[in-house]
Amino acid sequence: MREKKPAISIKNVRVTYRSGIPLTRATNEYTPLKDISFDLYEGDSLGIIGRNGAGKSTLLRLLNGIIKPNDGKIINYGHKTALLSLTVGYDQNLTGRQNAVISGMMMGLNKRHIVSKLEEINEFAELGKFFDQPIKNYSTGMKQRLGFGVAIHLKPDILLIDEILAVGDTRFKKKSEAVMKEKITSGDTVVLVSHSPTTIKRLCNKALWIEDGIVAKYGDSTKVVEEYENSQR
Structure with a gap:
C-alpha cells in the first residue's frame, strides 16, 4: 500500500x-x-x-x-481548496450562474471548464429558473444547494x-x-x-x-x- x-x-x-x-x-x-x-x-x-x-x-x-x-x-x-459554508457570502446582486463562475475562478479553475459544468450544477442544485436570478432572491436552502453543486461538480483537490x-x-x-x-x-x-x-x-x-x-x-x-x-x- x-x-x-x-x-x-x-x-x-x-x-x-x-x-x-x-x-x-x-x-x-x-x-x-x-x-x-x-x-x-x-x-x-x-x-x-x-x-x-x-x-x-x-x-x-x-x-x-x-x-x-x-x-x-x-x-x-x-x-486547490474550496470552502463550502453558509457563512461565506455570495455577491447578492449577481445571479446563481454568475456566482458559480466566480466561485470556480476563485478555486483557480479555467473559465471555459466552469461554464461547461454550469448546467450540471443547476440540475444538481434544483434551482431551475432561479439559477439566472440574483442570489438576494434565494432562500437559505437554495444558497446551500448552489454552493454544494458548485463544489461537487468543479471538483477542487x-x-x-x-x-x-x-x-x-x-x-x-x-x-x-x-x-x-x-x-x-x-x-x-x-x-x-x-x-x-x-x-x-x-x-x-x-x-x-x-x-x-x-x-x-x-x-x-x-x-x-x-x-x-x-x-x-
Whole structure:
C-alpha cells in the first residue's frame, strides 16, 4: 500500500481576533486557536469536532487561505481548496450562474471548464429558473444547494465543508450525504466540520478534536469521537 502524502501541514498555528473602538484604543482579544499542529493527508476524510467557539470554522478558513495565522505556518503542497459554508457570502446582486463562475475562478479553475459544468450544477442544485436570478432572491436552502453543486461538480483537490450537511430538507440531505460518501470512497480529500459525532464517524476516516485552542486528539475517527463524547458527559 502506497504511503499517503501530506496535502496541507499546520504547524504551531495561533489565530487571534481583535475588536474594539479605535478612538478609545480599547480592544478585546479572542484566541480560538492557540497552538494547532497536524497534517492533512491526501485521500483522507477528516472530521473536525469541538464545542461551540472552539475554532472549527476558523481552522477551515485557514486551510482555505481566507485568513492568515498570527503565528505558526500553513504549508499547502500545491492543492486547490474550496470552502463550502453558509457563512461565506455570495455577491447578492449577481445571479446563481454568475456566482458559480466566480466561485470556480476563485478555486483557480479555467473559465471555459466552469461554464461547461454550469448546467450540471443547476440540475444538481434544483434551482431551475432561479439559477439566472440574483442570489438576494434565494432562500437559505437554495444558497446551500448552489454552493454544494458548485463544489461537487468543479471538483477542487480539497473540499472543506462547514456544517452545511445539517441544513436543508431531508431529501436533499440524503442526496448530499450520498455524494459525500461517493467522494470519500473514491479517494478525494475532504475536511468536514460538524456538531454531529454520528456524521463524523459515518463519513470520516480520521477526526480532529479541538479543545481550549489546541489539538486534544487526532486519529481514527471512531476512537476520537468516542473520547470526545465521553468528555461531554
